[in-house]
Amino acid sequence: MYPSRHLLVASLSLLATTAIAQTQYAWVGTYNPNGEGVYRFTLDSQTGALSDKTLVSTLPNAAQLIVSADGKTLYVASEEEKGVVQALRVDEKGALHELNQVSSGGAGPVYLSLTPGGKHLLVANYVSGSVAMLPVKADGSLAEASDFHQDAGEPGAVKPAAAVKGSFAASDHNGPHAHMIAADPSGKYVFSTDLGLDRIYQYRLDEKNGKLIPNTPPFINASSPGAGPRHFVFTAKGDGLWLINEESSTLTHYRLDAATGQLQEGKTVSSLPKAYQGTSFAAGLAISADGKQLYVANRLHNSIAHFTVMNDGSLIQNDNIWTRGDYPRSLTLDSAGRWLYVMNQRSDNITRFRVAPDDGTLTFVPEYTSVGSPSQMVISFNP
Structure with missing residues (x-):
């Protein structure tokens, strides 16, 4: 009798531990005043539903964020003129505890990413047009920037040459505006986009010394004048990337030379339907783990462009979903x-x-999650 009872208690304890370990959190960064900071949701992996909305950070305009691979540390950027990045410890119940705050190395930080080994945080500062590299300490807190690069050069064309007919999508081609920075999956190279200068910068990553070493050449031009390179995702094999151009609403493929870290421009396609005319600004994009499905967000057209990536790297545009x-x-x-x-x-x-697991087709779930001015979501398992 007693052994069975003890076995039952142990089994229930194991189940409870397993349930806790499988909790997923969705962290959402927002813009003031509608959004008040960073919100935490519990994510149900079976239904996809977001619940238990909780305000966990009131950092002003906390619109950009990234979570460490182990789920123990959340990094949040305040998109203010005096840019700061906040490091927060995530406990087992999903509560946040501030570790420290440091300068983002510029004004208006709009993108955060971690190097593959998690030893450095990379920051793109839009307003100042600069990028910075911040060392991550053993406890997850941040040190001051170990490297800093200021973009400089002639602004790109004001009107995007490759935009659709009737487009007035022209903004911020008045100087440098760094929009994204990230390391490739191998951890050897780093790339950053500058919307204002119409450039993609190329670096070699010296993680040992915390440095970004300009490659040869240090940058390449955007796929078309005034395109406004914004965000990118790497292919599943890490042998290239897909980059969305904000002003022209185009998607460009770049091949990555593993030996040199240089990008070679490939084909460019529109992220909008063939018949569309007027203004739209391309924004975020996401790629499936197997690299076969690619999704792009179109602002103003308010659609998700769904592409299938073929074996030869070409794209088939399946749909534009509202x-x-x-x-x-x-x-x-x-x-x-x-x-x-x-x-x-x-x-x-x-x-x-x-x-859809077979072809990536999207089906709207008729539920909405209210949150003021959402900017970005990252997902993690509880630590």
């Missing part, structure tokens, strides 16, 4: 690739779509 919201700023796939979430900034909500 987001059911306004001004989709970014897209997030869950860890299993079953759900796609859309941050609809102007309609103050998050919408989600079921992803």
Whole structure:
């Protein structure tokens, strides 16, 4: 009798521990005043539903964030003139505890990424047009920038040459505006985009000394004048990347030379339907884990462009799906690739779509999650 009772208690304890270990959190960064900071949601992996909305940081305009691979540390950037990055420890219950704050190395930080080994945080500062490299300490806190690079040069063309007929998508070609920075999967190279200068910068990553070493050449030009390079994702093999151009609403493929770290421009396609005319700004993009499905957010057109990536690297555009919201700023796939979430900034909500496992087709789930001016979502398991 007693052995059975003890066995039952042990089994229940194991089940409880397993349940806790499988808790997923969705962290959402927002813009003031509609958004008040960073919100934490519990994510149900079976239904994709977001629940238990909790404000966990009131950092002003906490619109950009990234979580460490082990889920123990959340990094949040305040998109202010005096840019700061906050390091927060995530405990077992999903509560946040501030570790420290440091300068982002510029004004208006708009993108954060961690190097593959998690030893450095990379920051793109839009307003100042600069990028910085911040060492990550053993406890997850941040040191002051170990390297800094200021973009400089002639601004790109004001009017995007490759935009569709009737487009007035022209903004910020008045100087340097760094928009994204990230290391390739091998951890050897780093790339950053500058929307204002129409450039993609190329670096070699010296993680030992915390330095970004300009490659040869140090940058390449955007795929067309005034295109406004914004965000990119790497291919599943790490042998290239897909880059979305904000002003022209085009998607460009670049091959990556593994030996030199240089990008070679490939084909460019539109992220908008063939018949569309008028203004739209391309925004975020997401790629499936196997690299076969690619999704792009179109602001103003308010759609998700769904592409299938063929074996030869070419794209087939399957559809442009209405987001059911306004001004989709970014897209997030869950860890299993079953759900796609859309941050609809102007309609103050998050919408989600079921992803078909065979062909990546999106099906809208008729539920909305209210949150003011959502900018970005990252997902983690509780530590």
